[in-house]
Amino acid sequence: MGYGKLLKIDPLVVEWNYTTEYRHSYAEDSPFFMELGRGRLLGSRCKSCGFKYGTYRKYCMYCGSETEDMDLPLQGKVHSFTTCYYSGETFRGDVPYTLVLVEFPGIDSLFMSRLFMNHGEKPKIGMDVVAQFKKFQTFTVNDVYFVPA
Amino acid sequence: MGYGKLLKIDPLVVEWNYTTEYRHSYAEDSPFFMELGRGRLLGSRCKSCGFKYGTYRKYCMYCGSETEDMDLPLQGKVHSFTTCYYSGETFRGDVPYTLVLVEFPGIDSLFMSRLFMNHGEKPKIGMDVVAQFKKFQTFTVNDVYFVPA
Amino acid sequence: MIAGGMTHFKKINFNDDFRLNVKHSLDYALKDSGMKIGDIEGSVSAYFSDHLQGQLIAGAMSNDFIGLAGKPSKRIEGGGATGGLAFQTAYEEIASGTMDTCLAYGFENMSHVGTWRGNDIIALGSDASFDYPLGGFYTAYYALMATRHMYEFGTTEKQMAMVSVKNHGNAMYNPYAQAPMDITVDDVLKSPVVSSPIKMLDICLMSDGAACAILASEEVAKSYSGKPVLIKSIGSSSDTMRLADRPFGTVPLLPNENPEMYRNLKYPGVHSFRAGRLAAKMAYRKAGISNPQKEIDFAELYDAYTSAEIQAYEDMGFCQYGQGGKFIEDGRSMLDGDIPVNMEGGLQASGHAIGATGIMQAVYAFWQLQGTVHKHLGSNRLQVKNPHMGIIHSHAGTGAYEAVTVMEAV
Amino acid sequence: MIAGGMTHFKKINFNDDFRLNVKHSLDYALKDSGMKIGDIEGSVSAYFSDHLQGQLIAGAMSNDFIGLAGKPSKRIEGGGATGGLAFQTAYEEIASGTMDTCLAYGFENMSHVGTWRGNDIIALGSDASFDYPLGGFYTAYYALMATRHMYEFGTTEKQMAMVSVKNHGNAMYNPYAQAPMDITVDDVLKSPVVSSPIKMLDICLMSDGAACAILASEEVAKSYSGKPVLIKSIGSSSDTMRLADRPFGTVPLLPNENPEMYRNLKYPGVHSFRAGRLAAKMAYRKAGISNPQKEIDFAELYDAYTSAEIQAYEDMGFCQYGQGGKFIEDGRSMLDGDIPVNMEGGLQASGHAIGATGIMQAVYAFWQLQGTVHKHLGSNRLQVKNPHMGIIHSHAGTGAYEAVTVMEAV
Numbered sequence A, B: 001m002g003y004g005k006l007l008k009i010d011p012l013v014v015e016w017n018y019t020t021e022y023r024h025s026y027a028e029d030s031p032f033f034m035e036l037g038r039g040r041l042l043g044s045r046c047k048s049c050g051f052k053y054g055t056y057r058k059y060c061m062y063c064g065s066e067t068e069d070m071d072l073p074l075q076g077k078v079h080s081f082t083t084c085y086y087s088g089e090t091f092r093g094d095v096p097y098t099l100v101l102v103e104f105p106g107i108d109s110l111f112m113s114r115l116f117m118n119h120g121e122k123p124k125i126g127m128d129v130v131a132q133f134k135k136f137q138t139f140t141v142n143d144v145y146f147v148p149a
Numbered sequence C, D: 001m002i003a004g005g006m007t008h009f010k011k012i013n014f015n016d017d018f019r020l021n022v023k024h025s026l027d028y029a030l031k032d033s034g035m036k037i038g039d040i041e042g043s044v045s046a047y048f049s050d051h052l053q054g055q056l057i058a059g060a061m062s063n064d065f066i067g068l069a070g071k072p073s074k075r076i077e078g079g080g081a082t083g084g085l086a087f088q089t090a091y092e093e094i095a096s097g098t099m100d101t102c103l104a105y106g107f108e109n110m111s112h113v114g115t116w117r118g119n120d121i122i123a124l125g126s127d128a129s130f131d132y133p134l135g136g137f138y139t140a141y142y143a144l145m146a147t148r149h150m151y152e153f154g155t156t157e158k159q160m161a162m163v164s165v166k167n168h169g170n171a172m173y174n175p176y177a178q179a180p181m182d183i184t185v186d187d188v189l190k191s192p193v194v195s196s197p198i199k200m201l202d203i204c205l206m207s208d209g210a211a212c213a214i215l216a217s218e219e220v221a222k223s224y225s226g227k228p229v230l231i232k233s234i235g236s237s238s239d240t241m242r243l244a245d246r247p248f249g250t251v252p253l254l255p256n257e258n259p260e261m262y263r264n265l266k267y268p269g270v271h272s273f274r275a276g277r278l279a280a281k282m283a284y285r286k287a288g289i290s291n292p293q294k295e296i297d298f299a300e301l302y303d304a305y306t307s308a309e310i311q312a313y314e315d316m317g318f319c320q321y322g323q324g325g326k327f328i329e330d331g332r333s334m335l336d337g338d339i340p341v342n343m344e345g346g347l348q349a350s351g352h353a354i355g356a357t358g359i360m361q362a363v364y365a366f367w368q369l370q371g372t373v374h375k376h377l378g379s380n381r382l383q384v385k386n387p388h389m390g391i392i393h394s395h396a397g398t399g400a401y402e403a404v405t406v407m408e409a410v
């Protein structure tokens, strides 16, 4: 920011660009993102109360204890879904795309991901889906996605 | 933001860019910025309590009334100063530069601006300074600056 | 509460900046109560994000603009619940003995950035590691909840559309509203799908605007207003930021409910807002409300999405979980229903200038309980008949924060 | 207050995100008090800017991470005073009867962006139309104040340097501190000028870190702690965002001052922090303090710049306006002085993780008043002898918000 491009007068409106490079550390969640590159989808099991998290979490939100990494089943069911025809600016080029919450057998909470389907297929609650992994890591949560089983 | 550039592993750190275009309206302060292009430095006088503002302000902060525009004297004195050798990223190319708070005769509050001097000159509290206006408007407050009188 | 004010909410208002919007709303409230700015002992400001304003510490800027330099002030943020939480904080400023009069004001100027960019910025208010990079944005998150609500309870897109028709229609009689519209269920169903099942006309607006409320201790309130309204109680709660983390447990019951009602319901999952229910439960308990369906006369509910209003009927206990769709279908939340909801248009049609919204709700509720709707909105058309008690409700981040406040005519 | 905790403040901590920093600080406090997370009824979170975090609604994310989903929570922001104001808000949560126990926690991870970019972001916390585009940034604003303070009162760069030497030296005995240093006045004077007269070693750090404090009502406090500390009173105030708007009026006097002292002083101008003085005045009045110089045993003052600590001596009434330079020169704020200030290193050397800072101060003051410095910092070296009363103080935006809290040993 700092120098304006004139957009209109009366009132005077200028356009400013604001830009930042963020160094985003995955910190204690790093193992999850690293292991996606090895085709592993990690969840967490609480060492103390036994709760099994479908989304990686290094500490248990129920008892505060440290969790241990566990492999999630790669097959699950659609718990809910939505197909997006609009989005935030960053994902404008991706629409339409489908987001799902996936439930895994024996796991106590869900995992959010993208669902890719063949043309004409429609997502449905309860449908079986299976995890796929990107060959070239983007180092984002998009390194895993789901397809119908 | 959205896609990461890998900076380091263990922990996993990615770089994300965040960028936004802001439409910044000067709104009720527009006359101040417009008039800089005509070589006028506007302050504000409260229609109700008479307070004279050295920095444009459409409403009086003491009594809440609307103010009226008034031309500030173009000559004033340095009330305080600092010379910046570091700055925020946006102004990295400008250092070193000097900021001053200017007091005007008969005006009840100050105005912040840049002070440009010849090499070797040093700012001093109490020194006389005079307003100059940029020929090509940037539509920022930098359209006015001060030099020693 | 002794006075309130708000600006006309607009899609774009380049003429007045956020500070001037606040001042306009304040001038109205001061005039209405006969107070002077000097009578205000301090303030609580509310706005959602630095990213939307392009200005940090914007609370302090509006504070001196309106003439409160030299008095205590602080800013509250809690996503979409920002205004609702700020209103409660102003209540606590007084209840804790810190001040006798306190101004709560909220604002947002959402027109600084484009709509897609705005979506992106608001989406950064979800988990930036796990959710946002998927292309997550708030309409999608609420859509995931709506899909599951439809699955669990049989709620329909048509019922959702009815909420939109109601709120846009109500706004026809509200001169402050941004988007009054005389539309049909079909219009809503045919509007473009944003994130299935949520369509364009199921979604609230992005607005430029401000609202404010002047609160005072009971004693001081009487000296400024012949018709103050009592803030009977406040309740708030929170939940996990990530939808995926929501538990599958049991329903926190209201006094008029029993466990038998929900024997097979895994709660909240992603179909309901646990924080909304907990906030309501706390507020009702403190207000001594044992049956909200009977005791509450109207509500300003957080209808960022039409589905969210239906979910809120249930969270607030206006009907049993699962009956929210039927609640609108039966017209119970209509202006002439037994618990009118969002009589002035809600976020759907009045507007949603995030930090202002919760306080806008408080002002509408205040006018309703004062019985002064005709004075402020120009007609009695939206006035609920002799209301005794009303609630205002707002939330953030698919219910990561929720705030419920009970207000009472005295 | 019954317990506190903090992380070691670091320039960069990529291993623990903001949520985990909060949890580490909380685990320490829980252990110290023997409390469980379930004993906490709600929370107030504190962080400065979405721009620094790259994550919006970050308060809600840390809230569920530490196990408080389902309980009331909200975020406070007030620039550099964020932590101090959040601490006061937690006090009000209890004083207003909303909760019996409340967690105040603050965090900031400032390493997400580079230092110059960080300066830029923080500078957006000044007027984005009139001040920031000049190349305004906070060191420059404080430098403008320091220049005028030197002119009005004869304060010297050497006196400013003494503050740096004191605070960096104190931090040598604080294992939580980011930058303990055994330096001389000459080292400070010779460090690179950032914005004249302020040099690199006159400036606080940018940090990654978190701190938390557990507050409880008097009754409940006794059941968890044998040595609770009383939050005796809170005071806060505000001033104009723009330095140029500060008035030239008269000094708000403390009980031990008289108008004769300041007959020719135009106040606050840009030499002093009016909001700091007003906040102190309010806090002292409520605490029944009539002579701060005699009644206050130590202070954690907001030393973002060494000049600001000198100015704060005066604003807090530790000496007359104009005597701040002499106050440090006479060693009165040294560890063995009559009012030790920033015994653990202050923002200069302990660190400044903005949202955490005010709460970090509260934790240090708590340990001092408990007399448990040896337990928490590993030695008694920094323990003030039998302190009875201490204050913590923080500000934002060259004093646009200020918060002063009085704490007392009981």
Ligand SMILES: [Zn+2]
Binding pocket: A046, A047, A048, A049, A050, A051, A060, A061, A062, A063, A064, A065
């Ligand atoms: Zn556990």
Ligand SMILES: [Zn+2]
Binding pocket: B046, B047, B048, B049, B050, B051, B060, B061, B062, B063, B064, B065
């Ligand atoms: Zn006036």
